[in-house]
Amino acid sequence: MAGKGSDDDAAEGSKGGRKKLIVILVAVAVLVLGGGIGAYFAFFAGSSDESAKPEPTPSAVVPLDPITVNLADxxxxxxxxxxxxxxxxxxxxDGSKALDIVIAQFSNLEVAELATSKQREAEKAELTEKVVEAYTEEEVEPVMAVYFTEFVIQ
Incomplete structure (x- = not known):
């Protein structure tokens, strides 16, 4: 009978060894996977932040002379x-490009299209986008915003 007890201990020992081996293999797989994900974020995901262009720094505000634009009716x-x-x-x-864009954008609009502040802000946002694009050359933005200094409808 003593021989039978030692066989049971050997069988339990080999099962315990397999469990330990499985736990070690799972732990190694988790570490390798975690290391791979960490390396991906460190090397590849971080590079997109470097390619993002920095915010422009404001400088002088250049006022342009008022112009009169024909509206509808x-x-x-x-x-x-x-x-x-x-x-x-x-x-x-040079404000020539900006004034040309103003004339093109506002010519022949209805008075109702400019009557509320919400509509004016929408037109201003569109104008700003067009003007910034017109002045941008080779990733350099010399103009970052457009301000209305006079806005009179007659």
């Missing part, structure tokens, strides 16, 4: 804008 819009330049602007910004 014989109405007029007297509008003056100012361009918020950035430190990337190497020289004084």
């Amino acid at each position: 014989g109405h007029y819009l007297k509008i003056a804008i100012a361009l918020q330049t950035t430190t990337a602007a190497e020289e004084a910004v």
Whole structure:
């Protein structure tokens, strides 16, 4: 009988060894997978932050002379804008492009399309996007915002 007891102990020992081996293999797999995920975020996901361009730094505000734009039905819009330049602007910004965009955007609009502040803000956001795009050259943004300094509808 003594021989039978030692066989049971050997069988339990081999089962315990297998369990330990499985636990060790699972732990190693988790560590390797975790290391791989960590390496991915460290090397690949972090590189997208480096490629993001930095926020432009505001510089001088360049006021432009007011212009009068023809609206629909014989109405007029007297509008003056100012361009918020950035430190990337190497020289004084010429307002000709911006004024041309203002004329193109506001010409022949209905008075009702400019009557509320919400509508004016929507037009201003669209104008700002167009002006910034027009002045942007080779990833350099010399203009970052457009301000209405005069806005009179007649």
